Amino acid sequence: MSGDPPAAGGGLNGGGSGNPAPPAATPLVVPSQRLRLNPNKDHKPESYEDLQLDFSPSVFSSLERYLPPSMLGVSRDDKVKFMRDILLKYLPHGERTRAQRHREYRQKIISNYQPLHREIYTMHPTSFFVPSFIKAISQNTEESFKSIMSEPCPGVFTFEMLQPRFCQLVLAEVEHFESWVNDVKFRIMRPNTMNKYGAVLDDFGLETMLDKLMEGFIRPMSKVFFPEVGGSTLDSHHGFVVEYGKDRDVDLGFHVDDSEVTLNVCLGKQFSGGELYFRGTRCDKHVNTGTQPEEIFDYSHVPGRAVLHLGRHRHGARATTSGHRINLLLWCRRYIFFIIPTQLAIPFDKTFASSLHWENSLVHFMSCFS
Ligand SMILES: O=C(O)CCC(=O)C(=O)O
Numbered sequence: 001m002s003g004d005p006p007a008a009g010g011g012l013n014g015g016g017s018g019n020p021a022p023p024a025a026t027p028l029v030v031p032s033q034r035l036r037l038n039p040n041k042d043h044k045p046e047s048y049e050d051l052q053l054d055f056s057p058s059v060f061s062s063l064e065r066y067l068p069p070s071m072l073g074v075s076r077d078d079k080v081k082f083m084r085d086i087l088l089k090y091l092p093h094g095e096r097t098r099a100q101r102h103r104e105y106r107q108k109i110i111s112n113y114q115p116l117h118r119e120i121y122t123m124h125p126t127s128f129f130v131p132s133f134i135k136a137i138s139q140n141t142e143e144s145f146k147s148i149m150s151e152p153c154p155g156v157f158t159f160e161m162l163q164p165r166f167c168q169l170v171l172a173e174v175e176h177f178e179s180w181v182n183d184v185k186f187r188i189m190r191p192n193t194m195n196k197y198g199a200v201l202d203d204f205g206l207e208t209m210l211d212k213l214m215e216g217f218i219r220p221m222s223k224v225f226f227p228e229v230g231g232s233t234l235d236s237h238h239g240f241v242v243e244y245g246k247d248r249d250v251d252l253g254f255h256v257d258d259s260e261v262t263l264n265v266c267l268g269k270q271f272s273g274g275e276l277y278f279r280g281t282r283c284d285k286h287v288n289t290g291t292q293p294e295e296i297f298d299y300s301h302v303p304g305r306a307v308l309h310l311g312r313h314r315h316g317a318r319a320t321t322s323g324h325r326i327n328l329l330l331w332c333r334r335y336i337f338f339i340i341p342t343q344l345a346i347p348f349d350k351t352f353a354s355s356l357h358w359e360n361s362l363v364h365f366m367s368c369f370s
């Protein structure tokens, strides 16, 4: 990241968004009204679904857990006002517009696209997952997770996850969505800058189901295996499919994901090639450094089988040499984290700020929830 680190209390606006920055070292709120550093897990947030707000209701529900104790008893309207003031301070105007456009884009799809298999739009663990996976998650212990996983290289976990029928339903739904896109000549947004093909599952209605997948299934495992990135408090996701083969993407270059934790599950169909290669975990500052022999690991995808790794575990995918490979990706993130320290007015040092890409992440946080 270029630019100066945000000064204490300066927030995003110090980075040149065009909005006036509050004077450096001025706390944004009086101390008793600062957000908590950790969420109050016992607090059940209110629902904000019925309100017309400029951020999505889930942002408010999520942020409510971080409210200072003195704010928990106030009316919902006052909570909204307090949280909205915080959110507005951290999102430059241009990004708010971008988030709004994305909301409209989604709305256009959702109000016109007729799903093929409605049953995959709500979470049904017993028809989605294999029994061993459900058992391990319901036991919810390190031992139970380890009993279904292998860790062929440090920090890369693989396990059986999806039932073949569920994979087929998702594949059929994606095909159906793509043929609708072609029929109505809708211009869709691809999952990320690296893919020319593929689709964002969150954009055509699967966001709620994927949220449940993250919260109920990925978060418990991340809590145990990825505590260093806040695995137990992952709070948002980007869910998509990537497609490789003839008339699709061929391979995927060496990269790190914009996620704390990534779930990558192969849905099928039949293919050869397409191996994932891993080359060790790095912070942003050292992302281009060399690889040690023990960090080299190649993995061959198997339909239904999941790979779980840190987003900053460097990786890529080799060419899919025949057939057609489709994988489901869930980039799991922890964005609330970026608001809290800033709102607490803790000065960031430059290394910390840049290594976390914190400014981008805030923006992402907002658009994710909006
Ligand atoms: O093709 C794959 O399996 C890897 C996909 C991936 O790494 C990504 O989309 O971030």
Ligand SMILES: [Fe+2]
Binding pocket: 255, 256, 257, 315
């Ligand atoms: Fe990736």
